[in-house]
Amino acid sequence: MKILIEAIPRCGSTTLMKALGKVYKCxxxxxxxxxxxxxxxxxxxxxxxxxxxNVVVKTMVTQIPSDGDWEDRLNIHTEFAKQFDLVIFLGRKxxxxxxxxxxxxxxxxxxxxxxxxxxxxxxxxxxxxxxYGTKYDFHMSELKALAKNLGKEIIxxxxxxxxxxxxxxxxxxxxxxxxxYDTLKKYIDPIHKYRTSDKILI
Numbered sequence: 001m002k003i004l005i006e007a008i009p010r011c012g013s014t015t016l017m018k019a020l021g022k023v024y025k026c027x028x029x030x031x032x033x034x035x036x037x038x039x040x041x042x043x044x045x046x047x048x049x050x051x052x053x054n055v056v057v058k059t060m061v062t063q064i065p066s067d068g069d070w071e072d073r074l075n076i077h078t079e080f081a082k083q084f085d086l087v088i089f090l091g092r093k094x095x096x097x098x099x100x101x102x103x104x105x106x107x108x109x110x111x112x113x114x115x116x117x118x119x120x121x122x123x124x125x126x127x128x129x130x131x132y133g134t135k136y137d138f139h140m141s142e143l144k145a146l147a148k149n150l151g152k153e154i155i156x157x158x159x160x161x162x163x164x165x166x167x168x169x170x171x172x173x174x175x176x177x178x179x180x181y182d183t184l185k186k187y188i189d190p191i192h193k194y195r196t197s198d199k200i201l202i
Contacts, residue, residue: 001024001026001053001054001085001086001176002053002054002055002057002083002084002085002086003020003024003055003056003057003084003085003086003087003088004056004057004058004059004080004081004083004084004086004087004088005017005056005057005058005059005087005088005090006058006059006060006061006077006081006087006088006089006090006143006146006147007058007059007060007061007089007090007091007143008060008061008062008090008091008092008098008136008139008140008142008143009060009098009102009139010092010098010101010102010105011090011091011092011098011157012090012157012160012161012188013058013060013090014030014058014115015187015188015192016058016088016090016160016187016188017030017056017057017058018187019184019187019188020056020175020179021056022187023179023183023184024054024056024177025054026054026055026056027054027055027056028055028056028057028058029055029056029057029058030057030058031058031059031060031063032057032059032065033059033060033063033064033065033066033068034060034063057084059077059080060139061077061139061142061143061146062138062139062142064076064077073142074142074145074146074149077146078146078149078150081146081150085176086174086175086176087150087152088155089143089146089147089152089153089154089155090154090155090156090157090160091140091143091144091154091155091156091157092156092157092158093156093157093158094158095133095136095137096129098136099124099128099129099132099133099136100120100124101194101195102132102135102136103124103128103132104120104195115194116194117194117195117196119195119196120195155171156171159171160188161188161190161193162190163189163190165181165182168180168181168184168188169181172184
């Protein structure tokens, strides 16, 4: 089983990738088109390895290969998705919280900034919300366009990490082997969210 997660930043895609990798006992590949990293060669090489039949790969919907044409990004992602048995689209509804989560990670930098527990104690200016709100709008428009192109629904962060069994199970309904809330609870339980204030975020 080959699974692809197409996502926007700060919507729990890394957590979901790791959880599915553990549940299905398969390899994981992180953002093969992330610029200035080793990911592209590493992930794409093992995707081309014939024995690799079980893998979960996650990518950001706005990333493209180093030799790709930006204007052709929708087609690039569409063709890439055809290598997989299942494509999951993961987005986030709450624009303000996504911006705050993204800016926390940007300010803190490094792995802990992106994947560590924190209290959001930064005073953001209106210009921050304007600038990064525009980025959020673009990411979401790209995600919706690709999902529509492939005839798929978007799973929302707010549902997947809600802790509500019915909402989570609805998110997981298309996964193979009857994966359910109970199967993934220890990975996606809201207590694991990164933000530890009243407005908790991953």
